[in-house]
Each structure stands twice: as structure tokens, then as C-alpha cells.
Amino acid sequence: MVQESLAQGTKNMAPGHDHESHSAAGMLGPLLCWAVVFADIGTSVYYTPGILYTSVQSLAGFFVFLTMSVFILLTLKYAEITHRFPQGGGVVTVAAQALNPWFGAMGGMFILVDYFLTAAISCLSGILYLSVIVPAIGPPYALWITVGIMVLLGILNWVGISESAKVSFAGAVIAFLSDIAILVTVFSHLSFPEFLALFPQMFAGHSLNAGSLLAGFAGSFLAFSGLESISQLSPVMKQPHKKVAGIALLLVVITVGLTSPLLTMFSTLLLPKAAADPHQSSQIISLLAGEFGGPVLRAEVAISACALLVFASNTAIIGAYHVFMALSRMDFLPPIILQRNRLRGTPHYSIMLATGIPIAVLIAVAGNVDILGDMYAFGLLGAFTLTCFGLDIVRTKEWRATNRALKAIRHASPANSPEVVAVEAHDLQTSHVAPAVPRAHTALMHADLVHLPQPKTLWFKIDFTLGVLTTLLVSVAWTTNLITKPLATAFGGGVAAVGMIVAYLNYSSRQKQGQVPVPVVVTQLDSLPGSILALMKQDNPTNDAVIHAAIHAADENRPVTFLYLSRQQPRTEAPRMMEIIDPYLDDPQAKEAFGRAENLALKAKIPNRRYVYLQTTPETPGQIWQYVHPYDTIMAIENEEQLKDINPDRIRYEITPEGKVAHLLKRW
Numbered sequence: 001m002v003q004e005s006l007a008q009g010t011k012n013m014a015p016g017h018d019h020e021s022h023s024a025a026g027m028l029g030p031l032l033c034w035a036v037v038f039a040d041i042g043t044s045v046y047y048t049p050g051i052l053y054t055s056v057q058s059l060a061g062f063f064v065f066l067t068m069s070v071f072i073l074l075t076l077k078y079a080e081i082t083h084r085f086p087q088g089g090g091v092v093t094v095a096a097q098a099l100n101p102w103f104g105a106m107g108g109m110f111i112l113v114d115y116f117l118t119a120a121i122s123c124l125s126g127i128l129y130l131s132v133i134v135p136a137i138g139p140p141y142a143l144w145i146t147v148g149i150m151v152l153l154g155i156l157n158w159v160g161i162s163e164s165a166k167v168s169f170a171g172a173v174i175a176f177l178s179d180i181a182i183l184v185t186v187f188s189h190l191s192f193p194e195f196l197a198l199f200p201q202m203f204a205g206h207s208l209n210a211g212s213l214l215a216g217f218a219g220s221f222l223a224f225s226g227l228e229s230i231s232q233l234s235p236v237m238k239q240p241h242k243k244v245a246g247i248a249l250l251l252v253v254i255t256v257g258l259t260s261p262l263l264t265m266f267s268t269l270l271l272p273k274a275a276a277d278p279h280q281s282s283q284i285i286s287l288l289a290g291e292f293g294g295p296v297l298r299a300e301v302a303i304s305a306c307a308l309l310v311f312a313s314n315t316a317i318i319g320a321y322h323v324f325m326a327l328s329r330m331d332f333l334p335p336i337i338l339q340r341n342r343l344r345g346t347p348h349y350s351i352m353l354a355t356g357i358p359i360a361v362l363i364a365v366a367g368n369v370d371i372l373g374d375m376y377a378f379g380l381l382g383a384f385t386l387t388c389f390g391l392d393i394v395r396t397k398e399w400r401a402t403n404r405a406l407k408a409i410r411h412a413s414p415a416n417s418p419e420v421v422a423v424e425a426h427d428l429q430t431s432h433v434a435p436a437v438p439r440a441h442t443a444l445m446h447a448d449l450v451h452l453p454q455p456k457t458l459w460f461k462i463d464f465t466l467g468v469l470t471t472l473l474v475s476v477a478w479t480t481n482l483i484t485k486p487l488a489t490a491f492g493g494g495v496a497a498v499g500m501i502v503a504y505l506n507y508s509s510r511q512k513q514g515q516v517p518v519p520v521v522v523t524q525l526d527s528l529p530g531s532i533l534a535l536m537k538q539d540n541p542t543n544d545a546v547i548h549a550a551i552h553a554a555d556e557n558r559p560v561t562f563l564y565l566s567r568q569q570p571r572t573e574a575p576r577m578m579e580i581i582d583p584y585l586d587d588p589q590a591k592e593a594f595g596r597a598e599n600l601a602l603k604a605k606i607p608n609r610r611y612v613y614l615q616t617t618p619e620t621p622g623q624i625w626q627y628v629h630p631y632d633t634i635m636a637i638e639n640e641e642q643l644k645d646i647n648p649d650r651i652r653y654e655i656t657p658e659g660k661v662a663h664l665l666k667r668w
Contacts, residue, residue, distance in 0.1 A: 027238040028165050033248035035169035036233060036315075038255055040118075040226030042175050043312040045260045046305050047125045048223040049267045050281025051373035056216045058272070061265025062202045063220035068261055070477075071224045073470040074384065075249040076463075077391055078227055082234045083241035084394065089580040090231035091387040092326055097522065098390035098397075105332045105503045107386045108323050109496035111228065113379025115320035116495070118225065119313045119358040121372040123150050126309030128282040128369070132290075132302040139279060143367030147359055153314045154355030157321070160344045165236075171308045178297075178304050179259040182285070185293040186266050198269050218381070218480035222373060223260050225380050226312070227252075228387070232319060235581040263288070282369045313358075320354035321347060322579055329585040331510055332503035361491075377485050378492025381478035388471040395464055510595070521584055521594065521611045525563070525628055529668055532560045533630035535621060536593055538567050542636035545658035547597045549634045551604050553663070558631060559608035562597045563624065564590045566615045584613040622646050625664070633664040 028036070052060035085093045091111050096104025124146045131138035137145055187195070206212075230245060230252075238244050267275060267284045274280040274287050286305060290298025325347055328337035341348045365371040482489050534550035536543040547562070554560045568587055584590055594611050601609050614620070622645025625633055633648070636659065648664035 028233060028236050028244075029238050030244050030247035030251065032165040032169055033230065033233055033237060033244060034251040034255075035172040036165055037226060037230050037248065037252050038172040038176065039168040039308060040229045040312050040315055041224060041252065041256055042172060042179075042226075042259070043122055043125075043305075043309050044223050044225050045179070045263050046129065046285050046309060047121060047282060047369055047373065048220075048260075049264045050275055050284050051222060051370055052220060052264070053268050053275040053281060054370055055219055056212075057206070058202050058204065058269055059206055059208075059216055060220070060268045060275075061261060063216040064223045064264045065261045066217055067220040067223065068257060070221075070470065070473050071227070071256070072253055073466060074224075074227060074388070074474070075253055077388055077467060077470055078230050079242070079245045079249050081231045081387065081391060082237065082245040084391075085231070086234045086237075086241060087580060087582045088232050088234045089323075089326055089582070090228050091383045091390070092323060092330075092580070093582075094231075094390035094394070095386050096330070098393040101330055101332070102503075103386065103390070104330065105327060106496065106500065107383060107390075108327045108332070109499040110379045110382035110386060110492070112320055112323055112499065113492045113495050114225065114228070114376075114383055115316045115323070115354070115379075116358045116361055117372055117376050117379065119150065119316035119320070119354075120362045121369060121376070122309045122316065123153075123313035123358075124362060124367055124369060124372070125282060126306040126313070128279075129286055129302045129309065130306040132283050132286045133299045139367070143362060146362060146367065149310060150313065150317075150355055150359050150362075153310075153317055154351055157314075157317060157351045157355070158341070158344060158346050158348055160346045168311070171304075171311055174304045175308050176255050176259065178289075178301050179263060181297060182289045182293065182301065183259070183262055183266075185289070185297065186270070189292050198265060201269055202265065214476070214480045215484045218377065218477040218484065221381055221384075221477055222376050223264065224256070225376065228383060229315065229319065231387075232322075232580075235579055236576070278370065317351070317354045317358075321350035324350040324353055326580040326582075326585070327503070329582070331591075332506060334502075334506055371487070374485055375488045375491045377478070377481035377488040378496075381474060381481055382492065382496075384474045385471070385478045388467070388474055392464075392467055392471055395467065399464075511599075521613050525561070525612055525614075525624065527627060527629055528559060528561060529629040530558060530631045531628065532558050532632045532634065533625070533628055534560060534562045534597075535624075535633060535635040536562065536564045537636075538565065538587075538589055540636060542659035542661060543593050544596065545656040545661045546634050546636060547593070547600060548656050548658060549654050549661045549663070550597075551600050551606065553632055553634065554601075554604070554606045554609075559610065560601070560606060561610045561612060561628070561630075562594060563612045563614065564593055565620060566590055566613065568615055583615060587613070629666075629668045631666060631668075633666075634661055635664070636660070637662045 048064070049060055052063065056063060081090070081094060085097070087093060091107035092104045094104075095107040124142065127137060127142045127146045127149065131142060230249060234241060263285060267288045271284060271288055271291060274284050280287060283302070286298050286302040289301040324333060324337050327333045328335060328350075337350050337353075338347060339349055340346060361372070361375075365375075532550055532553055534546050536546050550560050550562065566583070566587055566589075568583055590613055594613075597611070598609075614624075621635070622643075625646045633646070637643075643664075646664060648666045650665050652663040652665060654661050654663060
């Protein structure tokens, strides 16, 4: 949170917010965000009923209704993620910052498994729906037509044709209206008593026990795959993120809630023979439309479903190659992943992997939609679980940070009573009246309290409890699928294991080169009285001297914070859909400096070390010094202006082989 306060005080650009410099005209509002997410989630209903029917038969609709409640809780967490992590990345970013980068890498492997299967099953389902009106392209030719379409999608991405949110909007509106048309047509053929009779019909011949309830609950999450795409839209989302994402996801909940559970229930109960047929189950929504609305509605649904499913396949390819690139920028995958071709400037190796792996999966399962659906559970629920758990960790840390901030105010206030502290905290939250603490310290503390939750409020407790409950429910679903869907576990676990092995080998290779990837780089500071603050700057030749001096000064009782102040200019090109924007990952100087510091810290066996990256102006060091309260601030003294707002007890100079640095010593 400290970078936001620095932005207020010095008008600097905070990490992760560089996209705000772009024209708002290129950003997505609530309707376009809804369209992109619904164009992903909305496609699941085309293949979910048939896949669920093979395992739970007539209970498919019941389990989709049941899981809908957890889906609503998930949207609350994902809405928060979009504004907490504006750089995008979803599970990769959340897990990396909440836990450590290795969990971010694992989350990346989970979401890649999800993207691979989404690309494969969506494209194949699209061709199968088209075969409703063009039977000649059905099995056994559907597989090879699907492979050809996916090759074409890969070529289009190599050429550089990016996805348009306006196209998503058109597709989402057509799909939603088609779904509503089917529901209206079905209701026009059913009396109200006949409709009510469908509910007990779902349970006829079934006895629910704990095992079957868990299995059905876990398997029906397939109906809501695609929610994770909202977190990938953060870099292209209009401000304020919280409001835009909240409205978009409210629209998603309404539109998905109106269509998916009812369409699943109607298709499996009213067309049981089609749901049980391996070929027709892949076209069941179009067949439902034809059964009650005639051939015209059947053809319209088949065509719109085909277009939207192929579009969803392309979205998955785009998401996958951006995750590949993010993992490479995080030093978990080889740098060759980032290479761009000279002709089009697109990351051809990432695109090849994002397209080639789903094609290989399609061929391996011989184009069987049911097998693809059975394999889906691992990556989707693994990503949901890790994302939810990561957000819970972030909330817990902020809860503790709030308490630390309040204690710091209590310590700094001349009137040290709880009543004064309570008034000060209220003022900071509402009227912007600052307590009697130093000006820069006040600004930083003000920003912390404005953006951190107040743990004593009822809403915070409810929100936190619901968040933990969501994590538990999703974790139960994932654990259940690990046991009940061995194929999904084998495939997803195998892909994730291979990916993590590659990440480990790449990490080891960089270690041997002396460029050790840093465990965690954060973009906010904590108040650490008595610590050592090693302050590095962009393009400063004495950064190595600062690192060595900090390593020599460190001991078990004084944590070391390596702080890199960047003047990196905001990017001029607008971010693309699904792109992950992170100024630190795009700053090779900072990554190299932190890598050298981590390598030396490991050799010196320094246990307590932190790495912080901020984009700042020259006035920032003084504000940081007053906020952190370090015992020893190590920096290169270029001019006296740098000591503004810094009042050490004494200054000690140290000459190292890399240059001269100053130790600004202060006992607070």
C-alpha cells in the first residue's frame, strides 16, 4: 500500500498501474467485461449436460443448481482479485504474492491444464454442434476438422490478430438471447404443474449419500469454467476496477444463473435418450431447441454455439500463451518462450505450445468429448483452490498490517489513549484529518489505513468468513475429484509435474550463473524499526556496492530490505486482452540487481531478507526512511538533496570494491 501513498505525495506511477496512462477509450467497461467472461462461461452449457449425464444421469440439473451457490461466492472473491492485482495473471499473481513464486508457478501449471482442455473441448464441441446442420462434418471427420481449425487459430495468433471485446459482446448477446429463446419456448410447452413435476423427477431412482453428493457437486463445477478470465482482464479494465468488476460479475451471475441450471435440467430430463447417446449428448442444447422450437431455432443455436465455442477456444489459446510468457518472465520457463518472430513480432514459441498441446490432447483421446470433460477437473478446481487460498492469505496479512499501523499511530501520538487512537483511525478513514505524526509518515500511514480492512467491522468479519468458506468448499470439490476422477488427476498432475520439473531445472541453471530468481518481490513496504534498508536506484553504478554493504552489515537480529527504486517509463502501447502487466517483470535491471542480492544473501546465510520494487521520483527516499524507521539506511550519496527529510544520528561512509556508500544510522 505504501506505493499508493507515495503516488499521492509525489505523483509517481505505482507498480501495476502503468496501464492507467492509456486512453480510457481502449479500456473495457462492465458490459464488455461481462461479454468476455460470459462468452467463456456461457459456452460450458453446450457440453456440460451431456458430460454430467454420463456420471449422475437425471441429477445433472440438481448439481448445477447446487454448485451455483458456490459459484456466486467465487465471483465475490474474483471481483476483489481484479482490483487487488491490476496487473492481471489471476492465480499466477495471487499465489506468487500471497505465498511465494513457486506457488505462482504451480498455479500457472494448473491454469495451463485448464486452458489446454478448454481449447480442445470448446473447438471440438463447436464442430459437433455445426454437424447438426451439416451432418457430413460429424464423426469420424469432426476430430480432424477440429485439428485444422486449431491450426488456423494458431496461425491467426502468429499473424497477430488479437481478440476483440466487441466481438465477444456480439457473440455473448447472441448466445444469451438464444438461451433465453430456448427457455421461453420450452416453458411455452410446459404447464406450471409439469414444470414443478420435473424437480422430483430429477431424484427418481436415485438415493443420495455423502459419496454421491460430493462426486456430483465436484463434477458440476465444469458448468462454471471460465470465471477465471475476469482476473485476466484487469490490465484492460476501466477504473475503478472494483466497481467495474462487481457490475460485470453481477451480470455474469444473473445471465449464467438464468440459463445454465435450467438448460441442464431441461435437456437431461426432457431428452434423456439424447443425453445418454454419446454423439447426440454433444449437441444436446441444439437438439432441445429443435424439439420445442423447430428446425429454425435448432439451426440458429447450432451456428451460434459453433461460433462461440471456437471463439472460446481461441480465448483459451491466448490465455495460455500469455501464462507461458509470464512464467518465463518469472524465470520458471526458459527465455526462449519470450522470443518474438521478426516478421510479425508475436511470441511464436508460446503460441506453438498453446496450440500444439491441445491438439495433441485431442488426438490422444480420439476426439472423445466425455473423456475431455472427465479430464477437466484437475486444472480448473486446482486454480480456483489456490486462488481462493492465496486471497485468504492476503486478507490475513492485511488484517495484521492494520493492527500494526494502528499500534504505530498509538506509539507516535502525543495523546496515547485508546480514545485518541480510535478518533485518529476514524479520521484517517473518513475525514482525512491526520494525527500528530511526521508529515510523510502520516501520508504513508493514511494510505495504509484507507486501503486496509478494519478488523472490528461486521462486514469485514462476514466477508472474511465467507471467503474462508468458499475456499473450503472449492478445496473439498478439488480433493473429491482427485479421488473420483483418476484420469483428470493423472493428466493434470502429469502436466503440472512436468512443468514444475522444467521450472526447477531452469531455476537451477540460473543459480549456477549467479542470477538467482528472488523468492518474493512485493510492491509495498512495512514499517520495520531497527532494520537495514538497502536502497538501490535505476541506472546507478553503485548498486552492487549497496548490496555488498548490506550483506556485510546484516545479522540475525536485523532484517534486510533490498529496495529498488525505478524510474521506468510507463508503456505507451495499450495492453492486450489476457496480457499480464507487471513493471517489475519487465525491468531487467531490477531483476538482475535482486538476483545478485539473493545470490550473495544465500551464500552469506542471511535468513531475514525482503525485496521491494517501487516506481518513484527522486523525493521518495526521505518519505520511505520516515515510514520504515530503519536503523541503517545504505545508499549512494550523489547529492545533498537526497538527504531531504532524512535526519540520521550519524553518517558512516564505507568504501567497497564496487564504490562508496553511506550508512545513515538512526536509533528511533
